[in-house]
Amino acid sequence: MSISNTTTIGAIDAPSRRNTELLLLVFAVVVAVFAYLNVGLALDGKVPSGVLGYALGLAALAGVAHLVVRKFARYADPLLLPLATLLNGIGLVFIWRLDQSPRLISLAKVAYGAFTPSAPKQMLYSAIGVALFVAVLLFLKDHRVLQRYTYVSMVVALILLIAPVFFPAQFGARIWIHIPGLGSLQPGEFAKIIIAVFFAGYLMVKRDALALASRRFLGLYLPRGRDLGPILVIWALSILILVFETDLGTSLLFFGLFIVMLYVATERTSWIVFGLLMSAVGAVGVASFEPHVKARVTAWLNPFACYKTNGACQQIGDALMSFGSGGTLGTGLGQGNSDLIGFAANADFILSTVGEELGLAGTMAILLVYGLIVERGIRTALAARDPFGKLLAIGLSSGFAIQVFVVAGGVMGLIPLTGMTLPFMAYGGSSVLANWALIGILIRISDTARRPAPAPAPSTDAEMTQVVRP
């Protein structure tokens, strides 16, 4: 008599989708390797010698990440890892392509005395990034653990955001901290994740107070004065970042993230209205007296009017011409002149190389890949069963979306340009590391969300249950 389990219907094992992920990963790696080949053939007319190393390296990273997900996050979303791998792989190709630009090489020699290729370093950063991804999956068995560190996160995030003030400005913005012997770090990238953890923990506790205690005014539910405190603090902080670090991007990201999470936690539209008003006031206020931000706005309004006289105008003008010269299908990999943007061509401005060499079609594809990552993140938030997981997932994915919008919109002249990196594609260790960690956390949340509920323990009084037989 096998009756011990008849009390409940056994959980139907949800499909894990790991094989789908593997297939997509193979596809992502193949696409990136073909792009690499394409660049080599276009530039030198022969198969590039590094193609095997590149293919094996990327495949190894993807393979390790996949195996870890298969073992430790069996039910995770199958798209996130392949999408991130694709972007990272393509990003490496573009960085390698710009490494071979004689124009940038001679520019680097003039500016720094020597030229060092960025692609090998980026490959190393990618490996460390994937290692971080693996570490997240190994050590973070359940994302709810993070909830315990709500206030620790707040302190860490504040330190990370404030730290660059004590380091010298570079390229007009204080967003780096320099660690002697190790190089420099962009703490804002990591702060983005840690602050999301803090907001998620904080809002989960306070959401009822923020949502329910309110007064109705002009059709809006206005929060009580004392509940306004936190949002005012965050607003003030983001303005301070803007003023002291002249980092419009992080400030925007930081504030936008908070508004989104506040809105999700409280379901109050009034927060959105408040948020938009406050950010508008803050942005206009700062732009009118902070020269660095003001220059960016001027450059954004009409880059060609001040092209010859202002570096900021020249950068954005060059970027726009890159997109224009790409046209519909692009010049082909390795055949564009996006390296005319001498400064940060492979970092903040990497999207203009995509625009020039892959054209409208390729850029739209890349943007849609970003859109898809955001969509999978939000889907994870929807599927999450606990409010903390929901808030954290929406925080991370909307933060990702805002970052992509701010940097891509800036490079394309849709909004004033701010110094931010395009996740996964732009050259820079901090960005790659932080974004792999971000994907790791999303994968962890999605795994928890999609994991079938554990079968209840066999009931101790099973024996006493009688099966009624005819």
Added chain:
Amino acid sequence: MNKPLRRIAIFCGLLVLALLVRENWLGYVKADALNTNDHNARPAIERYSHAPGNIIVDGKPVTGAVKTDDTYYKYKQTWKDGPMWAPVTGYGSQVFGSTALESIDDGVLSGTDPRLFFDRTVSMFTGKNQKGGDVVTTLNADAQKAAYDGLKGKKGAAVAIDPSTGKILALASTPSYDPSTIAGRSDGDAWKKLTSDKDEPMLNRALRQTYPPGSTFKLVTAAAGLENGVVSDPDAKTDSPLPYIMPGTNTPLKNEGNLPCKNATLRLALTVSCNSVFGHLGVQVGKDKMLDEAKKFGFNSEQFIPTRADASEFPTDINQSQTALSSIGQFDTRATPLQMAMVASAIANDGKLMKPYLVDELRAPNLDVIDKTQPEQMSQPLSAGNAQKLQSMMESVVNDPQGTGHSAKISGATVGGKTGTAQHGVANSALPYAWFVSYAKVGNSTPVAVAVVVEDGAATSDDISGGGIAGPIAHDMMKAVIDSAK
């Protein structure tokens, strides 16, 4: 919590949509405007990413290109014997623009000309690098060399024309410059030096400098006299007083030395270059008819060969004494060397003036001819009969023992010419310009007409006579053309 999540999803979707719309705006709607933006370096990078076509003389290119280390412009144009060819080709610089043929036929040379569209399309599929087409000139390398060698070390210019077609055979100007030295991006110093040189090496004296033509203008006056019936027989005595007091003045129109100019025949007057006879003849013809005749030869309008040449000038609105002076190539009469070569060419071609041209054909990279210049008659300044009379007089200038143009004699050819020594400067104090205008006949054909001008050399005023300084250069040029035809 899911309702706001869905709204946030829509919001994120809108962010991505905004980016997509913006990308379409840049990459499709605004693409052309951005590509033609003045600040866009890509058109120039593209232009210099391949070797341009060449300018060809006698089947051989006189221009070329070298691959450079420059990270913007891969190819830089070069010239062979740059100073010799510069007046023809002009310069084509990556930063300082271009002139002459380099500018006019830039589209063909760089390969962007619409007429090369088919060629470009083909090379797009065959994967061959787009290359520019060639500009084939009408020049004769030997004649050009003779002209340049003769003028070297002097200031001056020389032009040779094939009278029967208008093909320009030589076009030299000195002092000259090597366009190779200012072709690249880093040649700013050379450019500054050239443009500030007080000898103006970049001035094309053959086309852009007008000189008082002096006695060589007497050919135009003689043509006007013959055409208007004032004189009909070159060997009949004219009614020419000596000294000739210019009408309305007390000033005699002086001759160079004690010449037998009283009532001299037109032939003798031309042979020994009588100012008095031609001054008087000009007044007899009248200023309006003189102007008409000069215009028929091409005076008072710019010429395009296709390089623009300044308009030569016969003054309008002048009184009789000024007409007399103008008729001997003084006062305000001014001519480019090209213009005087056209005068000789029209006379040599039995009165028909052929439109001078420099570019024979334009060729696509695959050697297909995309444009060929056809000879074209510009005007007929004098009848065939009168032209032949004038020819015989010009031949006397060279062959008659009294003539001034002995230096141009060529054995085996019949040469007709006219010397000129043009006064200029305040009170004619500067060293005069030496002119020589001539043509050479071999058998029944007249393969070449030339004009040479040499600016004030080291010689004293007396030593400068067109025959002595400019004549030998004209001789060498004509001989080079005759020899190269053999």
